[in-house]
Amino acid sequence: MTDGIVWLVDLDGWMSSVVFARGISPEELAVRMGADPGGATEPITDAEVWQLGITQWRSAEYGDGVVRVGRSGDWSFALEYGDSTGGDLLVELSRDGVEVVRYVPPQEHPPADFHYARDGVFVCGHGLREEVWRWGSEPDLLLPDLVAAGILSSDGSTFLxxxxxxxxxGYRHSLGVVERRFGLSLSPAVLKDARLPAYAVRGTPRMTLSP
Structure with a gap:
């Protein structure tokens, strides 16, 4: 694996998130996120996802959520689009010994977020450039890595x-810690150029390409 995930920081205008899962297949990851088994589209590109009739927001109800899934090294991954479910289901995604990492890029304003769950437990998370505020059952799991990277003081209370x-x-430094700790990598070509199966995980997107 040579691409890493630090390059995700530089994606302007990309409003989706990435979920990595170790210990399950890409299809199982989609199913745990709400997809019907066997409900994949033909493999499609990033641009073609937006031809699926996704409505991101609806008044008083959820919007549509879609994921494209694949595998990179030891990790399955799901690229989230629209009103997807990854942020709501981290504990469920990680049941039965699975590890899950989620990267959420900045939306209307910083920060981006990192989340990690394992075996049905939300283990740790923090905002990028807000590493002094950490949460989860083991909030200091990555503290030695953040200290070694020169991001935090040795007690984790001061941003350096x-x-x-x-x-x-700062985002690159912090996401680099996550990349190295978990051995994550995703080729930039996967996001835009690769053709990957897509699944509906929330709402009622059309799930066939418009003519």
């Missing part, structure tokens, strides 16, 4: 990089 550091630089 200069205040005027560009936020993307």
């Amino acid at each position: 990089p200069p205040e005027d550091e560009d936020y993307r630089t």
Whole structure:
């Protein structure tokens, strides 16, 4: 694996998230996220997802959520689109000994977020450039890695990089810690150019490409 995941920081205007899962197949990951077994589309690209009639927001109800799934190294992954379910289901996704990592890019404002669950437990999470605030059953799991990377003081209470550091630089440092700790990698070509099966995980998207 050579691409890593730090490059995700530089994606402008990409409003989806990425879920990585170790210990289950890509299809099982989609099913745990709400898909029907065997309900995949033909393999499609990132651009073609938006031809599926996705409505992201509806008044007083959930919007549509779609994932494209695949595998990279030891990890299955799901690229989330629309009103997907990854943020709601991390504990469920990780049941039966599975490990799950989710990266949420900044939406209307920073920060981006990292979440990690294992075997039915939300283990740890933090905002990128907000690593002094950590949560989960083991909030300090990554503290030694963050200290070694020069992001936090040894007790985890002080943010070390200069205040005027560009936020993307800080994001790269922090996401690099996650990348190395869990051995994550995803080729940039997967996001836009690769053809991957897609599944509906919430709502009622059309799930066939418009003409």
